[in-house]
Amino acid sequence: DIQMTQSPSSLSAFVGDRVTITCRASQSVNNYLNWYQQKPGKAPKLLIYTASSLQSGVPSRFSGSGSGTDFTLTISSLQPEDFAAYYCQQSYSTPWTFGQGTKVVIK
């Protein structure tokens, strides 16, 4: 199985901050890397697919980059509604696997 490792596991930030979350794969996943946002008690929501494509309806302050084994999710200016958990997921090799998650909390 491809292991996905996110860092940090949690972070605290102010509204307006630029936030970067990293996801590293144990082997190359090409650019088949997706990002999801999950708020408490809710299902995950797709933010970014194939590393850098913004899902329809997702604010442009979210962006993704990377290829191979190293990927980042960036929130350019953190908004109150962005406080949530974020997960990366690879779709290159089954079983599809997720990172352990990064929780973004208010500072």
Add this chain to the structure above:
Amino acid sequence: QVQLQESGPGLVKPSETLSLTCIVSGGSISNYYWSWIRQPLGKGLEWIGHVYYTGATDYNPSLKSRVTTAVDTSNNQFSLKLSSVTPADTAVYYCARGGDWKNWFDPWGQGTLVTVSS
């Protein structure tokens, strides 16, 4: 737009079979892969397996011996069966569209909590 809704018992006894159904509304089940994903409370996400609208399946090897997924195109729904459950199978179970190579999961159902306990 496409919406998914899980249904099934919220409590299952150890050693029994967990059975869930996901109803797809607002779009056809045809031409897509449909997946089951679970999340123990306070923990991360685990892909369980998928079913294609043709009935073809693929499962996570960690659960493969206990999992069966099926599709019912006439009723626009698909299902999950997980046999010989233990308390470690207690989780929120989500259904989602997707689960094929190079693809992603979207949209997701709201999730249903299944507790394994006697």
